[in-house]
Amino acid sequence: MGLTSDKVLVLAVGSAVLLFAGTVWIWPRLARATWRAVSGRVALLLATQVALFASLGLAANQSFGFYASWADLFGQETGQGVVVDHAGRFGDGPVQVVGTTRALGTSGSLPRKSGQVQQVNVVGRTTHIVTPAYVYLPPEYFQPGQHTRRFPTAVILTGYPGTARSLVDKLHYPRTARELAQEGRMEPMILVMLRPTVAPPRDTECVDVPGGPRAETFFAKDLPDALRAHYRVSAKPGGLGIAGDSTGGYCALKLAMHHPGVYAAGAGLSPYYKAPIDPTTGDLFHGDKTLRNRADLRWFLDHEPAPDTSLLVSSSKVGETNYKATLEFIKRVEATHLTRISSIILDSGGHNFNTWKREIPAMLQWLSGRLTVR
Incomplete structure (x- = not known):
């Protein structure tokens, strides 16, 4: 049974309940001061607490999508992905479609009415990175008379570790985009949803690691090239944006700042502004001071030419640790007089x-207003 299986969660909760009831029932028999009775009490308490914490952990993982499998949880997810060719059905190319479903929360099965979510593998032609993703195509993409229409496109990134699927069925990006478009609050948009972790289990922070995965090049060149080759996205700059939360938010801001000719806008929800170095990242820079500095967005604003792009950041006055850093970042961007900055600041x-x-x-509406299709 998989880590995210409902059966696993039910089994863990059931075990916790039974162990609690068993502890209450057997406890009087273990009230003696013998080593066997003491050992029994310790074992029962330990087993009950383990089952309780396992239940809470599994429930939290299902709600927030931290880990997709047992291998992912224990750091054993090392594969780069497998490219599945479907030449007879979907055609060859840097995007390989391996499955399709309608967007959650929509009625009807016809793509021209409900839109479509495609599960794909994206093949990096220059970096040789292969990573899974989900692509949401709005209903208008399939409607009669729209077959030559090009659509604004947003790359949406999870946090770390995160799962791409959580963007679909936990954060409801496709459903939200469809509802906003139906209400006329944003243009119909293609969403490309994936993890920033393109070399699992390593957290590359969207950095071109010397001698390692070239994650930044994948997002700045390979992914846009793949999308233009497979979907009706804008063939010119201005139609592609990028957004994400946490690690994905940091990556979105950095990619928009480093590559304004690729990403016309970047939105970071609860982002941070400097790549961390910890056991999940390893040594990202290998002593390259220039690479390390460029990964610090505040240093970049102070020492590099201001990028001609639009940025959005979010935080909360209570509950987020990045609040002060976000206010500081906003001031630095405003001082450039070229890069545009917007924000979403919640009270809590x-x-x-x-x-x-x-x-x-609000972020999708902001992003839609800053992308143009030519």
Whole structure:
């Protein structure tokens, strides 16, 4: 049974309940001062607490999508992905479609009415990175008379570790985009949803690691090239944006700042502004001071030419640790007089899915207003 299986959660909760009831029932028999009775009490308490914490952990993982599998949880997810060719059905190319579903929360099965979510593998032609993703195509993409229409496109990134699927069925990006478009609050938009972790389990922070994965090049060149080759996205600059939460938010801001000719806008929900170095990242820079400095967005604003792009950041006055850093970042961007900056500041909200779901509608509207299709 998989880590995210409902059966696993039910089994863990059931075990916790039975162990609690068993502890209450057997405890009087273990009230003696013998070593066997003491050992029995310790074992019962330990087993009950393990089952309780396992239940809470599994429930939290299902709600927030931290880990997709047991291998992912224990750091054993090392594969780069497998490219599945479907030449007879979907055609060859840097985007390989391996499955399709309708967007959650929509009625009807016809793509021209409900839109479509495609599960794909994206093949990096220059970096040789292969990573899974989900692509939301709005209903208009399939409607009669729209077959030559090109659509604004947003790359949406999870946090770390995160799962791409959580962007679909936990944060509800496709459903939200469809509802906003139906209400006339944003243009119909293609969403490309994936993890920033393109070399799992390593957290590359969207950096071109010397001698390692070239994550920044994948997002700045390979992914846009793949999208233009497979979908009706804008063939010229201005139609592609990028957004994400937490680690994905940092990556979105950095990619928009480093590559304004690729990404016309970048939105970071609860972002940070400097790549961390910890056991999940390893040594990202290998002593390259220039690379390390460029990964610090505040240093970049102070020492590099201001990028001609639009940025959005979010935080909360209570509940987020990045509040002061976000205000400082906003001031630095304003001082450039070229880079545009907007913000979403909540009165309260933690670093979690519930907070980001409150910010996503406004973020998508902001992003839609800054992308043009030519």
